Structure formats: structure tokens, C-alpha cells
Amino acid sequence: MSLPTDRKYTSSHEWVKADGDVFLVGITDNAQDQLGDLVFVGDVTPGASLKAGDTAAVVESVKAASDIYAPVDGEIVEFNEALDAQPDLINQAAFDTWIFKIRPSNPADVDGLLDADGYAALD
Template identity: 80%
Template sequence: MSLPNDRKYTSSHEWVKVEGDLLAVGITDTAQDQLGDLVFVGDVNPGAVLAKGETAGVVESVKAASDIYAPVDGEIVAFNEALNDQPNLINEAAFDTWIFKIRPNAIADADGLLDADGYDAIVNAG
């Protein structure tokens, strides 16, 4: 699968898309494929101030649970409420379904994340 080039990626399988002064964050198609059918997405707390790498929420499938991490330092400002009733939206369209939005302390921090080729290299390495 070709990765969208309009966003950045983390080695922990989040995608990050700049939307003005916010970053929309979701999980990659690789991540949702490894997890399987999602049954819960949540534990995201708007208003929480997180450091890069801190747990921002969780996704759970019939097979496993996995934390979702803040890609940059910032404040969580929104959770995709549609995922409360339809966590499978991520399985259907991982790159079209954001989980949370974060207001980064510095929007330029997103520039330090992986591009599509860098993320692809990590996934293919193993």
C-alpha cells in the first residue's frame, strides 16, 4: 500500500497531518491491520497536556490493546467522537479517520517526524 505523502509518521505507527495550527493524529493502515477488528478507541482526554511519547489514548481489538502516543509536545484539543460508536471506521479507512487532535507547542515539531519513505523503511525492516 502506498502511504499518503501529505502527512508525517511515527515509529509507533501514528500518522500526523497538519491542519492549520493543529495536528490530526490517527494510526496507520499497518497498525490497524496488525491489531485486527477494533472494538474500542478512547481514553483520550481533551485538555490533557502531554509530552512527546506520552500515552494519549488507546485502541483495542479482539486480539490486543495498544497505546496511542502524542507525536509532539502539546495539548489534546479534540477526540473523534464518532469512534465511540464506530471504532471500525479505522479498519475501514485508517488514513481518513483521525483519533485526536493536538495543539503542538511548536508546529515545526511535526517536521521532525518521519516522512512516508522513512516510515515505510521502518515497517519493511521488520
């Protein structure tokens, strides 16, 4: 599988893509594949200030529940409300479906995340 090169990745299987002064955050195709059919995405709190590694969201599938982590320090600014009704959008197109937007405390922190090759090397 080829990974999009227009974003950064975390070792906990989130992807991060610039969108103006905020970053879109979702989970990788590998992560959604391991989880299986998603039935819930949520527990995102817009306005929350998080540290990198803090739980920012939860995804639940027919097999398991998993925390989604803040990739960098920052403030959650928006939840993708389309996921309330259609959590399986992530199963259909993981790299096109963001879960939340974060405004980083220091945008340069994103540069320290993995590139596509670095993420691919984790397997």
C-alpha cells in the same frame, strides 16, 4: 501499499496531518491491520498537556490493546467522537480517520517526524 505523502509518521505507527493550527493524529493502515477488528478507541483527555511519547489514547481490538502516543509535545484539543460508536471506522479507512487533534507546543517539531519513505523503510 502506498502511503499518503501529505502527513508525517512516527516509528510507533501514528500518522500526523496538519489541520489549521492543530494536527490530526491517527494510526497507520499497517497498525490497524496488525491489531485486527477494533472494538474500542478512547481514553483521550481533551485539555491534557502531553510530551512526545506520552500515551494519548488507547485502541482495543479482539486481539490486543495498544496505546496511541502523542507524536509531539502539545495539548489534546479534541477526540473524534464518531469512534465511540464506530471504532471500526479505523479498520475501514485508517488514513481518513483521525483519533485526536493536538495543538503542538512547537509546530516545527512535526517536521522532525518521518516522511512516507522514512516510515516505509521501517519494515
